[in-house]
Structure formats: structure tokens, C-alpha cells
Amino acid sequence: MPEDSIYIARSSAIAARALAGEMMVMKAADSTFFTMNEVATVIFQAADGRTPLREIVRDLVCEQFDVDPEQAQADAAQFVAELSSHGILLVSNQPLTAGASR
């Protein structure tokens, strides 16, 4: 999937809240508990289903953190793939509705 057309949305089947910049996430299905660092939290919070991942990384991550843009894009893609495998993020090449899908 070309990164320009990757859209991410938060699953509705989770609970989530930021605590001092770190996102806590719990899956409803099995109560698995995750925390995210500040960079991952920025991506998670921006996962509205409408903004392409590449744009999130370029406009938010690279703006707020001192990171190499190419590395940031690669790390973000890996992070998204991992959260997607846990059912925490929904990934599509079409815009999605955040929090509306399981």
C-alpha cells in the first residue's frame, strides 16, 4: 500500500487516555494493556481516518520532534502495522471513520 494513501483510525473496541503525554490503551476483547511513548501518542491521537499517515508524520511528528523525516516515516509505518495487528488501529487505503469501526 503506498504510504500516501494509508489512512489510520482508532478502533472503537478499545479504551484510551493520555497520561502525562503517554497514551494508555486497553483492548476490550482481552483487557490487554499498552502504553505509547510521546511520538506514538501523537500519531494515535491524529488517527482520525481522514488524514493520510504520511501527512500526520510530516506535519505533526517531524514538527514536534527532532527526527529524520525518512526515518520517522519508516518508524511510523512499523508502529501502525504493529497496532493494526493488535486491532488497536484500523488501516485502509480509503478514508475511515475514527472510532466507528471494530
Add this chain to the structure above:
Amino acid sequence: MTLMTEMGQKAFNLGVPIAVHMDVTYRCNERCVHCYLDHDDHGEMTTAEIKDVLDQLAEAGVFFLTFSGGEVFMRRDFFEILEHARRLMFNVKIKTNGVMIHEEEARRIRDLDVDTIQISVYSHRPEVHDAITKLPHSFERTIKSIRFLREQGLRVTIANVMMTVNSADHLAVQKLAAELGAHYTLDPTITPMMDGDTSVLSLRIPGEELPEIFHNPALVGSQEEFCAPPKPPSEEDLESYSCSAGHSFCYISPYGEVFPCVQFPLPTGNIRQQKFLDIWNLSPQLQEVRSIQAKDLTVCSSCSHVGSCSRCPGLAYMEGSMRGPSTADCEKSFYRTGVPTANMLQQGLSRPRTISSNNAPLIQIRPIAVPA
């Protein structure tokens, strides 16, 4: 330390209210003999008010949200409240008697990804359960609701309040929970009624029966560890705080009142008059609760149990002082270890007098082996 414990500690240190217990109503369709609530509606928050409170709680950083009552389903708008809470991404637990949960309600609860549903079951014998709830056929309806919820794959916890009238039944209820695929919690806590009436305390099991519970490995895990004599308190013990009440946890009543805990009736403000965060950050009462370390306790600071006692500041408050001892917890520490507490020794007692009339043992025990 688990990741969740670590985040809980972080919230405690930062003073973030990570968990809130909210009673949405005191109305109930059962009339349990031990209940401490007045079931009349004295002006519950409206749907809009509750939604606004939930918005404020999300902004304040609340992650774990427990809805309870009364019976939550007595509110016709409960699903609307629940939907709003889940849109705000709270981890939601519901405490209910289950009587109004049928297949359709169970499905809706599943669709909203509620974390856990806790349901009260007092006995495996219908006649005993129904006599406690004073609602005919309530046992049958409650057990049916558990089956509906389990069929939807939801996590259910059976809460078994232990009192004189059902004290012989807890092992059978635990077995019933296992058959239903539910977790099990035993709770011998009976508290005075909200109007101060202590007559319900006659239902409390005698303290002498506590050792049987404390020495049951299915309930307490390692008996050697649980019942070990107290170690001499360290500096760290004396600088510690009682619990999360008022530090990272609070209780909100159906009328918007904020308290440090459901069992700590110290008024700190009302959400109908102030923003939640203003109460949380600025209430002198909450600041006082947060300031109390073990070394500040009037009697307990010199007690050998101070490092291991589950002293409840709310029960101590109800007994007269939030810095004083909670006799119920003194009894618990004594019956757990056989070692008298400073509170008992100060009164010249080598064992608890009898069950005291103004408080209740605070014990929440989860069995180690829970069904899958």
C-alpha cells in the same frame, strides 16, 4: 510491577484522577436487606448533566470508569450514557443486579465493548438470594442475565456479599461462578445506611469467622504470605499514603456530589456548582486527604501493622477521624495475623472486643484461580 500498576502509580504521583466510580441513580428494583442506600430520587443529574460530567472526566484524564447505583438500568437513558462514555474512550465497568438484562441488553453491552459487568449473587439457593433482595424470582433472572452476558463473550464478575444470612453459601456461589464462566469476589462489607442507621450491621458476620476466610487458599492465595506476622515498619512505610482515594480516584453521586471514595463520605464539592477539575485540584478537603501519610496517623503510626494493614481512611472517617484507626481493619489485621494492633493494645485488648457497631470489615478478596 505490571505496566498497569506502573501507570496507576504514575497517576497517583501526578495527582491525576485515573479512576472514577459514578453512581447514576440510587433507585433500585431490589430492596436488599443489607443495602445502605435511600432509594428515593432526590434530584438525579439529567442525561445532559451526566454527559457533561463525562466530558469533564475525560478531559481530566479519567481512564477507568465504573457505573453503579442503585440499579443502573433503572435509568431509561443508561444506554445513552454508556454510549457517550464509550465514545469518550473510557474503560467502562458496570455494577448491576442483572435483573433487567436480557439478550438484547447483553448484545448492546457487548457492542459497546464494556470491560466487565459485576453482578451481585448472594447465594446458590434461590430462596436465600430472593429473601435478601426481596424481589421474587430475582435469582432466576440474575443467573439468566449472566448467561446472556457470557454468551456474548463478556467478562462477568459475581460479587458475593457475605453476611449472617448467607455465610454458609460462599463456596457454592464460587462454584456456581465457575460453572457460569464468571470471576468471583467475596465481600463481607456491610456499611451503615446513608442516614446513619446502623441496624443493618447486625447482618455482618462475626469477626471470629474471618480466620476461616483468611486461611482459605482459594480466596487469599498464599496463606503464609497473607497471614504472615507484620514486619517492623520502614521509613518508606511511614511515608506512604493509605490508598488511592482522593489521590487518583474519587466517587461521584447521582446528585453531582464528589467524594474521595464511595466509602469515604467527606463532601468535597458538587459538579452542579463547580467544574470537576476545580473540585479535584482546589478542594481543601481533598488536599487534606492527600496530605496524610502513615506517620501522621494518631494511633496507627505506632502500630506494628502500619506497613501491611489495609486501613481504610473512609471507614476511619466514619468512625470519627480520617487520621484515626479503622476498627474494622484492626480486626482484619488481627484475625489475619493473630497479632494485636496498637488500637487494640491502647484499649487494653488482646483480641477484638466483638464486632463494633459503627463500622464494617473492609475486605475485598479475589480468588487466585479464576475460570477462563
